[in-house]
Amino acid sequence: MAYCALGARLFYLQVIRHPYYKPIADQRKVKIPLLARRGMILDRNGKKLAVSVDAYDIYVDPSQVENKAAVAEKLAPVIGWSRERLLGVLNERRLFTYLRRRADADLWKEVKALDIRGVGANPTMKRVCPGGALAAHILGFTNVDGVGMEGLERAYDRVLRGRDGFFEAEIDARRKIIPISRGRRVEPVNGKDIVLTIDGTIQHCLEMELEKSYKAHSAAGASAVVMNPATGEILAMANMPTFNPNSVAESDSGSRRNRAVTDLYEPGSTLKTITACAALNENAITPNDTFSCNGSMRIGRRTIHCSLHPPFMGGHGACNAAKTLRYSCNMAAARIGLKLGRERLNKYEAAFGLYEEPGSGLPGESNGMCMRWQNWPDVTVANIAFGQSIAVTPLQLAKAYCAVANSGLMMRPFIVQEIRGLDGKTEVAFAPRVVRRVISAETASMVSEMLCAVVTGGTGKNARVDGYRVAGKTGSAQKAIEGGGGFAAGKFVASFIGFLPVTDPKVMILVAVDEPKGTHWGATVAAPVFQQVAREAMWRMKVRPDGLPKESPPVADRAGEPKSRNRGEASGRPRMGG
Ligand SMILES: [Zn+2]
Numbered sequence: 001m002a003y004c005a006l007g008a009r010l011f012y013l014q015v016i017r018h019p020y021y022k023p024i025a026d027q028r029k030v031k032i033p034l035l036a037r038r039g040m041i042l043d044r045n046g047k048k049l050a051v052s053v054d055a056y057d058i059y060v061d062p063s064q065v066e067n068k069a070a071v072a073e074k075l076a077p078v079i080g081w082s083r084e085r086l087l088g089v090l091n092e093r094r095l096f097t098y099l100r101r102r103a104d105a106d107l108w109k110e111v112k113a114l115d116i117r118g119v120g121a122n123p124t125m126k127r128v129c130p131g132g133a134l135a136a137h138i139l140g141f142t143n144v145d146g147v148g149m150e151g152l153e154r155a156y157d158r159v160l161r162g163r164d165g166f167f168e169a170e171i172d173a174r175r176k177i178i179p180i181s182r183g184r185r186v187e188p189v190n191g192k193d194i195v196l197t198i199d200g201t202i203q204h205c206l207e208m209e210l211e212k213s214y215k216a217h218s219a220a221g222a223s224a225v226v227m228n229p230a231t232g233e234i235l236a237m238a239n240m241p242t243f244n245p246n247s248v249a250e251s252d253s254g255s256r257r258n259r260a261v262t263d264l265y266e267p268g269s270t271l272k273t274i275t276a277c278a279a280l281n282e283n284a285i286t287p288n289d290t291f292s293c294n295g296s297m298r299i300g301r302r303t304i305h306c307s308l309h310p311p312f313m314g315g316h317g318a319c320n321a322a323k324t325l326r327y328s329c330n331m332a333a334a335r336i337g338l339k340l341g342r343e344r345l346n347k348y349e350a351a352f353g354l355y356e357e358p359g360s361g362l363p364g365e366s367n368g369m370c371m372r373w374q375n376w377p378d379v380t381v382a383n384i385a386f387g388q389s390i391a392v393t394p395l396q397l398a399k400a401y402c403a404v405a406n407s408g409l410m411m412r413p414f415i416v417q418e419i420r421g422l423d424g425k426t427e428v429a430f431a432p433r434v435v436r437r438v439i440s441a442e443t444a445s446m447v448s449e450m451l452c453a454v455v456t457g458g459t460g461k462n463a464r465v466d467g468y469r470v471a472g473k474t475g476s477a478q479k480a481i482e483g484g485g486g487f488a489a490g491k492f493v494a495s496f497i498g499f500l501p502v503t504d505p506k507v508m509i510l511v512a513v514d515e516p517k518g519t520h521w522g523a524t525v526a527a528p529v530f531q532q533v534a535r536e537a538m539w540r541m542k543v544r545p546d547g548l549p550k551e552s553p554p555v556a557d558r559a560g561e562p563k564s565r566n567r568g569e570a571s572g573r574p575r576m577g578g
Pocket residue numbers: 293294295306307315316317328329330331332
């Protein structure tokens with residue numbers, strides 16, 4: 001009695017599903033696979049984001065097909081092939097060709113109803129994302145063999161996959177299973193489910209709003225992250241362009257990239273928050289110290305510029321830390337950075353996690369990029385203080401802002417909340433983890449209040465949310481030319497990062513839009529996305545308002561702020577800042 005060590009699946013196809021295939025005389029023992037079901041990926045509320053459903057690999061044995069032209073005629077439209085292509089396959093001298101892999105049960109039913117000799121199907125499973133493109137970059141996708149290739153499907157492949165089983169059987173001379181045959185039987189072990197920290201509703205809202213801005217400004221790309229600053233839970237994460245994991249073949253690699261974790265960008269003015277935190281925490285400056293801005297300043301042989309706009313055409317004048325953030329003054333930020341010094345500025349950038357992978361568990365995380373601090377000339381110190389000459393990923397910066405929102409305590413971002421055992425009960429639960437204390441609670445609270453003033457009366461007015469106190473910062477960073485050597489004309493990353501309610505922050509939201517056309521200001525491109533998502537999150541999470549029930553009436557020209565020009569946004573010569 002011969003034992004067949006052929007690939008179990010192929011053997012199964014040929015033997016069990018091809019009863020007419022070359023019968024031979026003696027009995028044989030075969031191994032028949034028992035498929036494990038891949039675990040589900042669920043959002044925090046149990047909403048199914050990725051599931052495995054029954055499917056069929058439909059095949060043909062051309063040698064068995066009679067009247068090939070007639071078969072091609074009636075089968076081709078059902079399987080979505082051209083008649084010529086199918087006829088070509090039927091005329092090949094092969095014993096086995098797949099017609100469709102991972103076909104729906106309905107399609108197989110239709111094909112089966114045609115009752116064509118030589119056409120059969122092998123039961124299998126198919127990965128389906130019921131939400132289509134929802135959370136595509138987070139979920140990733142599997143290949144045709146059910147192996148995770150990207151995103152969490154890849155990172156958690158071993159947990160999700162399970163283990164196929166098999167049973168051994170004997171077949172008779174006509175290659176039919178003999179029911180009484182007693183062979184070994186190993187039951188399949190289904191994959192485990194994973195539950196994410198993602199909230200499907202906030203995720204959906206984030207994707208809609210981000211796509212709106214991405215399309216309205218014909219941007220090259222966009223990324224956004226929503227986190228709970230107190231725990232590090234990632235509540236939503238989205239990128240544009242995006243793709244549908246149910247039809248991966250129709251997408252390109254650019255649209256499949258999880259830019260929020262892989263792509264580095266110069267954060268621009270949003271980094272002034274880090275500079276202010278560092279200087280205040282080190283007592284290098286006091287909240288009352290002022291730094292002058294007359295629009296430009298020479299450092300060595302280089303001149304750096306501020307964003308100039310009415311009534312600040314001659315510069316922002318004397319800026320304390322609060323005013324520096326509120327009007328996004330480059331000069332004052334540079335002077336604060338120079339006063340703090342390269343070593344301490346670098347120390348805080350490291351402490352805020354800008355040089356390390358965030359550790360979220362998502363594959364492909366990038367590290368930040370910056371010159372060695374020992375080599376920073378003064379102009380670099382100045383540039384870094386307002387967010388140039390340093391590159392970070394959106395997730396890194398989101399994590400840093402969460403530390404400010406969370407009284408100075410930085411949490412590790414995470415996206416998988418629990419792994420469920422086969423009984424549906426929690427097997428592994430991932431708890432929030434503190435990375436380190438970055439700044440004191442006092443510094444964090446002081447800077448949060450300064451960021452609050454950015455939204456009530458500075459460059460961040462478009463991020464206001466009725467009833468809540470919102471802290472945030474705009475960024476409109478001119479993109480550096482790759483490989484160094486200045487800035488790319490007209491190419492900016494427009495961003496907004498903030499959190500609310502300031503009294504007890506429940507969400508941090510980062511929005512970064514790459515190369516928007518027409519306008520490049522974070523306030524007009526990114527802040528509106530923040531505002532819509534923040535509203536949705538407050539409603540969804542039933543967060544108690546901490547501010548006035550309605551928007552406060554516009555305060556008359558406080559500190560000479562621009563009078564609602566471009567909705568409080570700066571105009572004038574675009575350089576950096578804003
Ligand atoms: Zn200035």
